Amino acid sequence: MSTYTEQELRSAPRVNAQDTFAPLKKVETPAHIIKSDAEAIEIAHKLAGEFIRHAGLRDSEGILPIKEIDAYSQSGLWGINIPKAYGGAAVSYATLAEVIKIIASGDSSIAQITQNHLALNAHIALDGTEEQKKDLFGLVLKGYRFGNAFSEKNSKNVAAFETKLTDHGDFVTVTGEKFYTTGALLAHLVPIVAVNDEGKGFLVFTDRQADGLTVINDWSSFGQRTTASGSIKIEQVKVAKSRVIPVDAFDTPTAAGAISQIIQAAIDGGIAKGALEDTITFIKNQSRPWIDSGKEKASEDPFTVSAIGHLVIKLHAAEALLERAGKKIDEALISPNETTVNAATLATSEAKVLTTEIAIEATNKLFELAGTRATLKAHNLDRHWRNARTHTLHDPVRWKYFHIGNYALNQISPPRHPWN
Secondary structure (H helix, E strand, O other), rough: OOOHHHHHHHOOOEOOOEOOOOOOOOOOOOOOOOHHHHHHHHHHHHHHHHHHHHHHHHHHHHHHHHHHHHHHHHHHHHOOOOHHHOOOOOOHHHHHHHHHHHHHHHHHHHHHHHHHHHHHHHHHHOOOOOHHHHHHHHHOOOOOEEOOEEEOOOOOOOOOOOOEEOOOOOOEEEEEOOOOOHHHHOOOOEEEEEOOOOOOOEEEEEOOOOOOOEEEEEOOOOOOOHHHHOEEEEEEEEHHHHHHOOOOOOOOOHHHHHHHHHHHHHHHHHHHHHHHHHHHHHHHHHHOHHHHHHHOOHHOOOOHHHHHHHHHHHHHHHHHHHHHHHHHHHHHHHHOOHHHHHHHHHHHHHHHHHHHHHHHHHHHHHHHOHHHHHHOOOOHHHHHHHHHHHHHHOOOOHHHHHHHHHHHHHHOOOOOOOOO
C-alpha cells in the first residue's frame, strides 16, 4: 500500500467534520476469496504491516482510512466466517479472533470497523432464509461491506430500541436515529436494528445510498478516532422485505452473543499487543536507564525487564483465553444447546476480562517504562491508551466477573444478548 502524498494529506476526508458523508462508490472489482485459516492469518499479517505505517498519522490528523478499508475488504478477510456452503472459508473462530487481533495491533480503528460486519455474517447464517443467505453472502464475497445502525444514544439502555419498522407487505419503512454507527460511513449496506409495534426486533439491510438515510461524520471521541462511529438519521427509509431479517438468534441457545464478544475481545488484545511492541521498541532505542540502576541501557534496567516480563505473561494468558473461547464457539455452532452455548459465552467472557485488563495495563505501563520522552506529541504513543480506554467501554467487564461467578456458584446461565 502506497504512502500518503502531500496532496492526499491535504485533501483526505477527516473525522468529525460535522457534515453528511456521501456514500462511497460501489464495488467494481470482486474481492479475493480466502480458502483456509492459514491463508487468512497470512493476509492479516501482511495488511497489519501496511496499516501500522501510518496509524499514528491517521489518528493525529483524523484521516479516514478509506484506501486501507478498501484494501482490507478486497483482501477477502471480511468473508472468512461465511459458511463453506455459500462460498466462504468458514474459518475457526479461534482463527477469526487471531486475525482481528493481528489487524488491531496495526490499527485498532480499522479492526473495529470490521467488528459488526463479521458479527452480521454470523447473524445471517443463524436467522436468514436460504435466499437471504445466498444474496447477502454473495455480496460480501464480492467485497461489499456492512456497516451498522444499532445503538441509540438517548434510549434508556443499549437494548432499548426506539427506531420503528412499519410493514407495507412487499417492503418496510424505517424511521429513527442511531449513534455509535461504526463502519456505516464507509459501508455499502447499512443494517438497521428496528422494532415493530409489538417490540419485535429486525435487521433491515439498507443500501447506503437509500433515500432518507443520512450518515453524519460527527464522531468526536478521543480514542478509536478513525472508526468514525457517528450518527445516522433514518427518515422513512424504504427497504424490500427480502432484505429484512428477524432477530431470533438470542431467543434460543446460539453462539451469537459470544461471536460478537470475541471480536471485541480480540480488538483489545490487538491494542495490547501493539502497545507492548511499541514499548519494547522505544525502551531499546530511545529510553534512558534510571540513574540508580547502574546500567548503560534502559533495556537492562532490572525493574523494567521484570515489568516487561509481567506484561508479556498477561498478554499470552489473554491470547490463550481468546483461542480457547474461539474453539468453544466452534463447538457451540456445531452442536448448539444450553451446555455448549454457556461454555462459549463464559469462555468468551473470561477472554474479554483479560484482554480488557492487559489493554489498559499495557497502554498505561508504556509511559511508565519508556519514560517522559515517550509522551512527546511527535510519537503519538498516547493513541494506544486512548484507544484502549475507549474501546474497552463497549461493555462493562465488571458484569463479566458476575456472570462467570454466578454460573460457577449457582449454575445460573449468563444472559444471551450481543453484549455478552
